[in-house]
Amino acid sequence: MEFVSAEWWNLCFRWLHVMSGIMWIGHLWYFNFTQTPTMPKIPAELRPAIPRFIMPEALWWFRWGAMSTIVFGILLAIMNGYLGQAIIIGIGTHSAHITAIGIGMWLGTIMWANVWFIIWPNQQKVLGMVEASAEQKTRSARVAGLASRTNTLLSIPMVYCMTSIHFY
Amino acid sequence: MKNPLDSLGQTVTLGFVLTLIVIGLIHVIA
Numbered sequence: 092m093e094f095v096s097a098e099w100w101n102l103c104f105r106w107l108h109v110m111s112g113i114m115w116i117g118h119l120w121y122f123n124f125t126q127t128p129t130m131p132k133i134p135a136e137l138r139p140a141i142p143r144f145i146m147p148e149a150l151w152w153f154r155w156g157a158m159s160t161i162v163f164g165i166l167l168a169i170m171n172g173y174l175g176q177a178i179i180i181g182i183g184t185h186s187a188h189i190t191a192i193g194i195g196m197w198l199g200t201i202m203w204a205n206v207w208f209i210i211w212p213n214q215q216k217v218l219g220m221v222e223a224s225a226e227q228k229t230r231s232a233r234v235a236g237l238a239s240r241t242n243t244l245l246s247i248p249m250v251y252c253m254t255s256i257h258f259y
Numbered sequence: 260m261k262n263p264l265d266s267l268g269q270t271v272t273l274g275f276v277l278t279l280i281v282i283g284l285i286h287v288i289a
Contacts, residue, residue, distance in 0.1 A: 123267060180288060187289035194281055240264035247274030248281040259285065 101170055108163035112253075114156030115206075116246055118149055123243045127236070142218050150214055157206040164199065168192075187259035195252025202242045202249065209238040 092098050126149075130141065168174040173189055177196050181189030213235035216223035223231065263269040 123270075128267060182288060185289055187285050190285045190289045194284065237262070237264055240267075240270050243267075244264070244270050244274045244277065247271070248278040251278045252281065259289070 097170070101167070104163050104167050104170065108160060108167055111156050111159035111163060114152055115160050116250070118153035118156060119239065119242055119246060121149065122153075122239055127239075146214070146218055147220075150211065150218075154206050154211050157203050161199065161203045164196065168196065188256050191252045191256050191259050195249055195256075198245050198249035198252065202245050205238045205242050210235050210242075213238070 092102070126141065126145075130138070133141070165174065168177055173192065176184050176186075176189045177193035180193035180197065181187075184190075212221075213231035215221040216231040217228055217235060263273060
């Protein structure tokens with residue numbers, strides 16, 4: 092492999108795509124597997140530290156991790172020439188490889204939209220970054236929580252699609 | 260009815276069920 096060749100850029104983008112994905116899904120799983128179930132066990136006087144110090148920082152890496160993952164993912168699909176075929180989940184190509192990556196890309200895209208258009212705007216209200224009434228905050232916490240759980244559910248088949256492509 | 264997404268265990272189980280559906284879908288389409 093020649094240095095700074097097309098192949099080298101391909102590997103470089105794949106590396107950055109996977110690292111960004113770890114940053115994103117790592118935080119998603121931290122929220123769902125660690126933080127949310129632990130919240131009720133935290134003494135009341137310590138609980139405010141989570142929304143005040145942990146959440147703003149974690150949500151920054153979470154949402155920009157999601158952005159970086161999709162950007163490098165799209166670049167990879169363009170470089171490898173399968174973006175169009177993957178969008179139509181490989182229908183008519185008779186390639187399980189393209190179908191798997193296409194379904195994975197759609198799942199990832201739904202998750203990315205969930206992060207930027209549902210979770211983040213609602214979390215801003217919950218954390219007081221955007222003005223909201225107590226009633227709106229309660230509703231936003233519920234909506235953001237369900238969207239986060241939906242992404243946890245979708246992450247399982249999404250990671251399957253992304254990691255299975257070399258076996259198809 | 261309780262929302263299955265309120266339970267982490269049910270969320271993960273549904274994730275694996277959806278994976279099986281996706282595996283089937285890949286075989287059907289390709």
